Amino acid sequence: MDFVYDDQNIFAKILRGEIPNKTVYENDHALAFEDIAPQAPVHVLVIPKGAYVSLDHFARDASADEQAGFMRAIAEVCRLTDVAAGFRAIANTRAHGVQDVPHYHMHIIGGRQLGRMLQG
Ligand code: 5GP
Numbered sequence: 001m002d003f004v005y006d007d008q009n010i011f012a013k014i015l016r017g018e019i020p021n022k023t024v025y026e027n028d029h030a031l032a033f034e035d036i037a038p039q040a041p042v043h044v045l046v047i048p049k050g051a052y053v054s055l056d057h058f059a060r061d062a063s064a065d066e067q068a069g070f071m072r073a074i075a076e077v078c079r080l081t082d083v084a085a086g087f088r089a090i091a092n093t094r095a096h097g098v099q100d101v102p103h104y105h106m107h108i109i110g111g112r113q114l115g116r117m118l119q120g
Helices: 008-017 055-061 066-079
Strands: 022-026 030-034 044-050 086-092 106-110
Touching: 008 030, 008 044, 022 066, 030 066, 030 106, 044 066, 055 066, 066 086
Parallel strands: none
Antiparallel strands: 022 030, 030 044, 044 106, 086 106
16 A cells, blocks of 8 residues: 655644644654644644654554654653543544544543443
């Protein structure tokens, strides 16, 4: 599958500093920031700094260092947001997954009981 990255997407602009964000955590390979429209008391987006459109793109093509940095960022977000009671990690992907922003991102959502994963 070809993965075509559009560098005008909103998260690319955030990475370039063209749009502000509320940063939760950052390392060499990943940035984590508050979602602009939170669905729960904790709603953080973790994105790789590389140009990857989706989870399957990142899983296929990112280097081991990029993948480790991204996963470590998730660990730090979970620690910093204190989601010991639990959370949900969501990577919406393309049309069926209703992905709005075509730069890979993991939603970390928690801070309340979230209910069952899928409705209907
Ligand atoms: P998706 O539907 O692609 O999985 O989720 C995209 C997420 O990005 C949504 O939860 C939306 O609220 C968030 N979002 C969209 N634009 C911005 C923005 O400019 N700043 C931040 N912080 N979040 C955004």
